[in-house]
Amino acid sequence: MTQILTTRMEAHPSDSHTLGRYEDTGGYAVLRTALAGMQPDAIVAEVKASNLRGRGGANFPCGVKWGFLAPSRPRYLVINGDESEPGTFKDRQLLERDPHQLIEGIILSAYALGVHHAFIYIRGEYPRPARRVQRAVEEAYGAGYLGRDILGSGFDLEVTVHLGAGAYICGEETALLNSLEGRRGEPRIKPPFPAVEGLYAKPTIVNNVETISNIPWIVGNGGAAYDAIGPEGSRGTRMFSLSGHVNQPGNYEVVMGMTWRDFIYGYGGGIRHGNALKAWIPGGASAPWFVEEHLDTPLTIDDVAKNRSMLGSGAVVVMDETTCMVKAALRVVRFFAHESCGQCTPCREGATWLQQVLTRIEAGAGRDIDLDLLLDISDNISPGLAWPPAMTTICPLGPSAVSPITSIATYFKDEVAAHVHGGGCPLG
Amino acid sequence: MTWDRRTEDRAAAIVGRYPEKRSAVMPLLYLAMAEDGYLSEDGMRRVAQLTGLSNAQVQGVASFYTMYKRDGVGEYLVSVCTSISCMLLGGDDVLDAVAAETGVADGETGEDGLFSVEHGECIGACGGAPALQVNYELIEGVTPDHGRALCRWLAENRPAVVRGDDLQERFGGRRSFDWGPVEAGGATGAVPAFGPLGTAGEGS
Known part of the structure; x- marks a missing residue:
């Protein structure tokens, strides 16, 4: 079984986060070699060759993103560790257990x-992750891996650890940049993209924690070696956060391409109490849900997209037969209504309306027209209810609130109707 | 208004970590909260002075983020996650238990100032659901009984430093993953415990 990111933390649970253990297990050797003998462009070429796709949710090819970086200086690199998508806890583990x-x-x-x-x-x-990373950064400065003239190469680098303050939207890269500039975390209109005008209007690359944690392996082993792992379009390994009604929740680093059945029943150990599976969210709260008919779909970025959903941030939330689909949808919609930054009317008003209508359906006070009303509101946020979603908003948060609505309208229409006609949840 | 020497030194160090001082607004707001126990008007004014922004700009930032508490906040801020993964495994019952034990409703602060209770959105502990935080120190695998016992213990022992490892050991259960070694530090108020903010206490 191929592992890239979690080898050290599994072998050395007591001190995988320390500089000493990192160096003992080969850490910073790739950096020494690279600074001594590799041109910057050669590293970019390896990353491009690896076909590594971003792990923050959009799955955009990392090397392609790097290729957009405008020539002017200074330039910045910003690591997105604002992991807040409901169901996602993989970056937390990478930050805490292997910050170096x-x-x-x-x-x-x-x-x-x-x-x-x-x-x-x-x-x-x-x-806790921030403390571990801050200490690791201080260790790295102390050992000459950060600061002036790193390892005698003439290359200088400062690293600043920055704490957010409770706003999911700051995971959107332009909102994150505004936040880092000391502003409200409101997404910016693109273009310009951050690679052209990012932090302080300078060229900026924003990459997810997991994405950049793969770089030492890729540079050390070569992009071609990474590109040889896993199916085309879903190269390398990937951290999946598995939660909900499974027997063995947790983070799993896997090579993509297995079926969902193998993942949920193999890694996840099946459904609690031997219950039946009802639905699962395949890629974080923003993703449209999957049901039993998708169990034999391969777990790859492109196969999930072909089935009108997304692998997103790699968060898999499993719901068993005892779960009320209206309540589950409401809980996801409530999240997006709360986290809407308020700039765009369709998202700010629409998500709130969705929450209110779902609330009355859940309470047994729904009306016959309510499912159509939910879909109409959704259509105003994301016209046509297509996949990938059409947008009336600056960022994808608005359409994310639509995913649970289209999911219950597609697969659980009868359950919604039973709420309306039976005065509440038929499951009790 | 200025803060005491130690806090001003810390503020200067924070401003120095960024290429442009405006970027220091967020950590300085935390510093101001740690200073007063909540985000006061005076605190926000000092942040505006230090970053060259108007008071309105600073208040605009402060009001955007849920972790900046402009009203008084209790000594122990208990945030119970009720997002989807925690909800599926009983997070709502944990919130009810915490509210009942403390006598403080969701979104409120008790009259004695000991507890604030809030429902949180996903805190990244889905593999150890249901989970909660006390002053942002995480406890995973919490039952309603655990939640009640935790609040009783806090009220009886009044720890000056809230240590996540300690609370997890006493009141937690299943974790999302192995946390590794126990840490000495913890939170000294309703602000995340983080070295550059000066909010990470050592505790006993």
Whole structure:
């Protein structure tokens, strides 16, 4: 079984986060080699060759994103550790258990991109990961891996760890940049994209924690070696956060391509109490749900997309037969209504309306027209209810609130009707 | 208004971590909260002075983020996750238990200032659901009984430093993953415990 990201933390649970253990297990050796003998462009070429796709949710090819970086200077690298998508807890583990792997990835990436100041933006509710990363950054400065003239190479890099303060929207990269600039975390209209005008209107690359944690392995083993792992379009390994009604929840680093059945019943150990599976969210709260007919679909970025959903942030939330689909949909919609930044009317008003209508259906006070009303509101947020969603908003948060609505309208229409006609949830 | 010397030194160090001082607004708001126990008007004014922004701009930032508490907040802020994964495994019952034990409803602060209770949105502990945080220190695998016992213990022992490892050991259950070694530090108020903010206490 191929493992890239979690090898060290599994072998050395007591101290995988320390500099000593990181160095003992080969850490920073790739950096030494790269700074001594690799041109920055050669690192970019390896990352492009790896076909690594971003792990923050959009699955955009990392090397392609790097290729958009405008030539002007200074430039910045910002690590997105604002992990807040309901169901997702993989970056938390990478930050807490192997922060030097991330830091080595940052230094290699910064050297490749001509960056001299990088930021690690960690959500405010993650103080333990932030402490571990801050200590690791201090260790790295002390050992000469950060600061001036790193390892005698002439390359300089500063790293600042920044805490968020409770706003999911800051996971959207332009909102994150506004937040890092000391502004409200409101997404910016694109273009310009951050690679052209990002932090302080300078060229900026924003990459997810897991994405950059892969860079030391890719540079050390070569992009072609990474590109040889897993199916086309879903190369490498990937961290999946599995939660909900499974017997063995947790983070699993897997090679993509297995079926959902193998993942949920194999890694997840099946459904609790031997219950029947009802539905699952395949890629974080923003993703349209899957049901039994999808169990034999391969777990790859493209196969999930072909089935009108997304692998997103890799968060899989499993719901068994005892779950009320109206309540579950309401809980997801409530999240997006709460986290809407308020800039765009369809999202701000629409998500709130969806929450209110679902609330009355759940309470047994729904009306016959309510499902159509939910779909009509959804259509105003995301016209045509297509996949991938059409947008009336600056960022994808609005359409995310639509995913649970289309999911229950597609697969659980009868259950919604039973709420309306039976004065509440038929499951009791 | 200025803060005491130690806090001003810390503020200067925070501003120095960024290429542009405006970027220091968020950590400085935390510093101001740690200073007063909540985010006061005076605190926000000092942040505006230090970053060259108007008071309105700073208040605009402060009001955007849920972790900046502009009203008084209890000594122990108990945030119970009720997002989808925690909801599926009983997070709502944990919230009810915490509210009942403390006598403080969701979104409120008790009159004695000991507890604030809130429902949280996903805190990234889905593999150890249901989960909660006390002053942002995480406890995973919490039952309603655990939640009640935790609040009783806090009220009786009044720890000055809230240590996540300690609370997890006493009142937690299944974790999302192995946390690794126990840490000495913890939170000294309703602000995340983080070195550069000066909010990470050592505790006993």
